[in-house]
Amino acid sequence: MSNEDLYHKVVGYVELTIFPTVVNLNRIKLNSKQCRIYRVRVNDLEAPFLYNDPTLEVCHHESKQRNLNYFSSAYTAAVSAVDPDAGHGELVIKVPSELWKQGDDLKVLKVYIEFSLDQPKGGLHFVVPDVEGSMAERGAHVFGSCDEKMKIFSCHRFWFPCVDSYSELCTWKLEFTVDASMVAVSCGDLVETIYTHDMRKKTFHYILPIPTAAPNISLAVGPFEILVDPYMHEVTHFCLPQLLPLLKHSMSFLHEIFEFYEEILTCRYPYSCFKTVFVDEAYVQVSSYASMSIFSTNLLHSAMIIDQTPQTRRCLAQALAQQFFGCFISRMSWADEWVLKGISGYIYGLYLKKTFGVNEYRHWIKQELDKIVEYELKMGGVLLHPTFSGGKEKDNPTPHLHFSIKHPHTLSWEYYKMFQCKAHLVMRLIENRISMEFMLQVFNKLLSLASTASSQKYQSHMWSQMLLSTHAFLKSISNVSGKDIGPLIKQWVDQSGVVKFFGSFAFNRKRNVLELEIRQDYTSSGTQKYVGPIKVTVQELDGSFNHMLQIEENSLKHDIPCHSKSRRNKKKKIPLMNGEEVDMDLSAMDADSPLLWIRIDPDMSILRKVEFEQADFMWQYQLRYERDVVAQEEAISALEKFPTPASRLALTDILEQEQCFYKVRMQACFCLAKIANAMVSTWQGPPAMKSLFTRMFCCKSCPNIVKTNNFINFQSYFLQKTMPVAMALLRDVQNLCPKDVLNFILDLIKYNDNRKNKFSDNYYRADLIEALTNSLTPAISINNEVRTVDNLNADVRLILEEITRFLNMEKLLPSFRNTITVSCLRAIRQLQKNGHIPSDPSLFKSYAQYGHFVDVRIAALEALVDYTRVERSSGELQWLLSMVQNDPVHYVRHKILGLLCKNPPFTKTTDSALCNEALVDQLWKFMNSGASHDWRLRCDAVNLYYMLFGLTRPSCLPLPELGLVLNLKEKKAVLNPTIKPELGVGAVMDTPASIGIHGVGMSYPDPVSLGVCGVGQPPQGLKRKADTPLGSPPEPGQILQQQDDDGRGFNTMEDEDIDMETVHDSQAFIHHHLNLLERPSTPGKHTHTHTHTHTHTHYIHVLKTLLIHGKEKLPFNRKKPAKPASGRGTHLPQLVGGEGD
């Protein structure tokens, strides 16, 4: 072992107190991954145990199947097999027979597990910078890298054995022994910190008296700098050394978020303290755990940074919202996840509305709506509340997806993000229905029930109030509001898909009636039919009028009577929706019609996409005079199709109007650029936006020189940043960027002067580089010559000079988050792609290395992915894939796969030399076993596989000769013996209590997976195992048992395995036995001794968890919440009492 390795180790000890609620409890199943378990005792008796993780390798035998359908079902089966909600786990502990009697009397069982974690690949993440000095000086730290999704993915089994489910609540006592220079931050209250006897280490004692599920427990250890919040002393912030000034600034407004949530929820923050920890190489930006949140250190910023500030505040607000809903109140089952995500997302939205204003809020809602609509129309529906009847794959509610949504662990990352997005939008729909007041009352009720329950120390059955189910939520809503939201729930929650409307209208002059036609597309993927009310707002000359129309099965046309006559009163002001009265120039409108504009579903109270047809002048009126930002944005996107001088004028006016929301103005910039390009032959005057920019930002005396920067007005700052970027998209008749635009941008760069500004201009400069990038057009290539410096275009030379200088200066004076390097790398890739400079990946490779700032790495990787696609380079693809397997940063690995999916080197429909058998095998292996330590990564790999090869067998593979026939045969042959346990499970399922008795732990509902995973090719499996070098240290998934157990335990183990006869297990059985045989020569066994491990662990010395466990794990029956357990749970008074002391 190298010195470095010694640091990546955890030795731990878990103590669980179990209150049996059933008789005949002779097996206990826990979740544990990659831990090496040394020893298990139950009430001081050595207990034999079995460790089997079917997700380590999803498809066991070397099948040549390679189709994704097969993989997905096998993977789902493997995850189901260890699903804690169904009472399964990787670690099966046999209760010693001496204690059976005790269990029958429902007496307390105590389980002690000693384990270690050696260089974990997932779950815990160690960051140890490679510099001289002590660990503290190096800023080394470790943290539970579980993010929001990983949390739902329950990654906690990755770092300590537990019941890795949100529905198993218990109180916690946590102890962490770490080096004296470190701080261990974990959930609950820090009771005391005590030195070890040699005074070189400290032990942190935490107590979490609020019942909490294991996935909500986390840990961060590092040489953190500590900041006590100046406004709330019970809130403590932690950051890595040297970042304290940034922490102070970034956290200076956290108390406002606290106040906001406590006020709207009329409920105090449920935990007695709150901790924020900022770590490097975070798995995701934000993750919340009971009374603590872990953030990416990259969210910290100084007071000079504008753009990062709102982002950081949003992240904090999200984290805090999840403290209430997600941590304190957690979900009853996976199917109820949407409620918690929905509520936390919804109250986060309320915070946005209060802090950033209604415009920002509505803009955000529109953005989220557009996102979910786009995703669902492209990828198929997102289902919030899936129901799985009988657990059969046939009943898959989402057959359009290439993954199963039955478990959080099998979800694609993108899908989960969209799931969250939809969840909070649906909450908003509910709010629209029952009013915000009732909505907040519901939340308050849920919270107060939960907090009453949490204080009930002796009645753990009460704790189920802290778990929220869809049913309970809906019931609470109907109790509080008295309204039936059933149809709404059925439409958006129990059903996937969005609504797609097409609208058009005609004005009937004779009847003075607006004839509106609304059609729907509910046949294409991701759509659903909508029946119900819809609001239409019509702006007429006499004012704005709302109409509620009823969308019915067969009616398409709706007649809306108009209030105004088409005759226009001269000089009369026109009243708007908000009561404002404005003068309008009405010359543009149709003389026969009183209609100014029409909006369908203006409040976004349906998850829909509307394609509405109205005349260009109506869009222009809508843009100019409608005060809702959403309407303005819709008008801007519609005007792209109307390149006329009138559109130009409307957009320019909006651009200049300072009262207008800045994001609308930014959007108008890009629309104006598009219109200008479409009108290129008739365009009059200087290039679009140039004179405007000059007027707003340049010196009066010398219009070609920009004023020295002063970003005190953020609206104009954002506009100043955006306009050059949009201008650079302008093209002249030759389809080149106009010369004076390019010179203008170069002048902006040249005269940029930030000396007197109190804000940093790094984002502005980065955008100017982006503008340069946008101005690039493909090079005229003369007979494919090699690109050299000499034949460089003169303009490109100027651009390249700027980029070179910027990139070089960044080495000497780095900008915040290296934004300028990021822009430069993008620019260089664009230069390569357009053939101005030779296409070469080596520069990007060097920037993609570990050791650069993560944003820079991602930008470089993006360029490399693009290079791989354009040049069809298998070398670069391999390079990327090896990085996916080996990079130390989880986020980067995830991101590479995400980038490859977004910009795939080839797709299932295109032919490519890259698509070959070796690549298929490589990706398959990675999904199958390579990514077993990281759910997210595995799902990313599945996504990529889907993107490249589709659901079926990849076309580049040779036809399976007889494989298919053989498989079929195998299936039949194997099916018979394995049918029995499956039936057995089915029978036992009805009486959940008996599961524990018989210990039929794993069911494989899918016959396909049964057949294929069966003992079809045992010799291969054996051979593989035998290949393992005998001297090699055991892998995390392998079993290490107490040595003195061997003689006796060996036989019992064999007996054990027989009733675990599932197909996976038969394989695992062989593995296991080989392990047992191997064990004498395994060096790993020496690490059993306690003293030895002590000398090796510098970080976390002992992780001791005492669980006061409410009940024995039971497969949770969603329909009868908590009923089987309630009443039967008993508690250990002395333990709880001791805690109180």
Add this chain to the structure above:
Amino acid sequence: VFSVHMVGEGSVSICSIAGKATSSPAENYLLARRRTLQVVVSALLTESGFESAEKAAVETLTEMLQSYITEIGRCAKAYCEHTARSVPTLSDTVVTLIEMGFNVDTLPIYAKRSQRMVITAPPVTNAPVTPKALSAGQKRTHPAHIPSHFPEFPDPHTYIKTPTFREPVSDYQVVREKAATQRRDVERALTRFIAKTGETQSLFKDDITTFPLIAARPSTIPYLSALLPSELELQALEETDSSEQDDQTDGENTDDPGADKENSMLPPSGVVPSTKASEDNVIDNPYLRPVKKPKVRRKK
């Protein structure tokens, strides 16, 4: 041509041209003095019992004597000017000699010593005429109210303002232009220098010098340089920060009166986190509490 050159060389060249034909009165004057000094040195040598001396030795001693006398003169002049006079007096000379470590009392005795040799007085040469100062412009005559016995006005160039620089450009455009160009030049020169002296990367295979990029070098803690503002920026930040902080601490004092009491009851043992001992007095936070010493293990 030669003579002009010689004059320019000044006294340094005197030795080397000693004995040669002289051409200017100033030169003659100096040479005569020098020759006298040489005689003095020779006499002193003879007095001390030397019969002959190498030319180089005599020259060296002459040189030493000359510089000694020069130093006395320079020093005495300095003393006299220090007291706002223009002609040195005896006392100036005496002080100078004392300053130079010479015992002045021995001088009269030495002067009256018996065996001293009498040398002839140096030949009379005309003192060199100081060249007339260059006059420029017309000298002003006295105005009526100044009596004619007052000194004349100096040359006008000594008191008239004669601008020798151009008016500084205050035109905004030019200033900006200049600042921009200057910054760009500095940046380019600096980056080129770094690129020249270190590793580089290039976008072109054939030409690695036209657009040299400083090689990307991974750092051990990349987030530090990416997040922290540069030192210059940080200074400005701290200024604003400290004012904010003051407000906050004020609030703290009134905020939590109970915390103070509780904190004071804690045992003072252990290590107090060093960074903000002053703030700790009012904040009770478990992370700021001292680490406890291990208890002596009790037997159950």
